Amino acid sequence: xxxxxxxxxxxxxxxxxxxxxxxxxxxxxxxxxxxxxxxxxxxxxxxxxxxxxxxxxxxxxxxxxxxxxxxxxxxxxxxxxxxxxxxxxxxxxxxxxxxxxxxxxxxxxxxxxxxxxxxxxxxxxxxxxxxxxxxxxxxxxxxxxxxxxxxxxxxxxxxxxxxxxxxxxxxxxxxxxxxxxxxxxxxxxxxxxxxxxxxxxxxxxxxxxxxxxxxxxxxxxxxxxxxxxxxxxx
Numbered sequence: 001x002x003x004x005x006x007x008x009x010x011x012x013x014x015x016x017x018x019x020x021x022x023x024x025x026x027x028x029x030x031x032x033x034x035x036x037x038x039x040x041x042x043x044x045x046x047x048x049x050x051x052x053x054x055x056x057x058x059x060x061x062x063x064x065x066x067x068x069x070x071x072x073x074x075x076x077x078x079x080x081x082x083x084x085x086x087x088x089x090x091x092x093x094x095x096x097x098x099x100x101x102x103x104x105x106x107x108x109x110x111x112x113x114x115x116x117x118x119x120x121x122x123x124x125x126x127x128x129x130x131x132x133x134x135x136x137x138x139x140x141x142x143x144x145x146x147x148x149x150x151x152x153x154x155x156x157x158x159x160x161x162x163x164x165x166x167x168x169x170x171x172x173x174x175x176x177x178x179x180x181x182x183x184x185x186x187x188x189x190x191x192x193x194x195x196x197x198x199x200x201x202x203x204x205x206x207x208x209x210x211x212x213x214x215x216x217x218x219x220x221x222x223x224x225x226x227x228x229x230x231x232x233x234x
Contacts, residue, residue: 101128101190104231111234115190116127119228127212130188131157140230144213147187147199148179152199153210157184166203177206187216192234194219 107113117125117140125140136153148170151161164180171177179200186195189212198215217223223232 074179091162103190106191107234113191113234115192115232117189117230118231119230125225125230126209127189129212130186132159132185134158138210138212140217141211141213142217144211146213146215147184147197148207148211148213149201150207150210151201151204154182159201161201164201168200170202170206172202172206173208174206177202179203179206187212189216189232192220194233 017220021141086224102116102118104114104116105112117127121123127138127140129136129138131149131153136149136156138147149157151160155161159182165183166178166180167182168179169176179202182199182201184197184199186193188194189198194216197219219234221233223230
């Protein structure tokens, strides 16, 4: 019965996380589900202790009951502060792996997906994207009219650089440069995918890092900067 109580708490946490922003969980209103699951788990802990007491091993049963109840209270506390713990976890992961994208909601049928990116200690929002299926790290830049790729990243995305014509003037941190206009099959950020994305490829040395510009961002349903977080919705 003790393991049943632990299992109930674990399943409750998983269901709460997986249902995202749904209104109900297992047929119950979302806000009522944790209020029912936590007391029910504690009740099962108590019943397990009473069962052990009934067979005459009182001291052992009380000791075991106390230990398991302590574990149960820790689990309840972790559940109660899951949002704060998740926030700390996200920040640690973001600092260790800049550009990590957290999928808040998968959406359905390619619509309604929500992803979150945290600002790095350097002040940038860096996204680990996939361009034509290949991994590319980009700085989110609302001041860039299009996605802009360094030649190294363009080559990684299977773009033939030798066939490009560098005729588009662009302003970079290193001054005026010229770029080539291209069309990307698809750009993916977490659960978000946009197809046929306009982009530019710069000459070598023009950019320190590729840019995720407005040719991607403007085709989202919305994007929102809130403090140290960027939320993007398809």
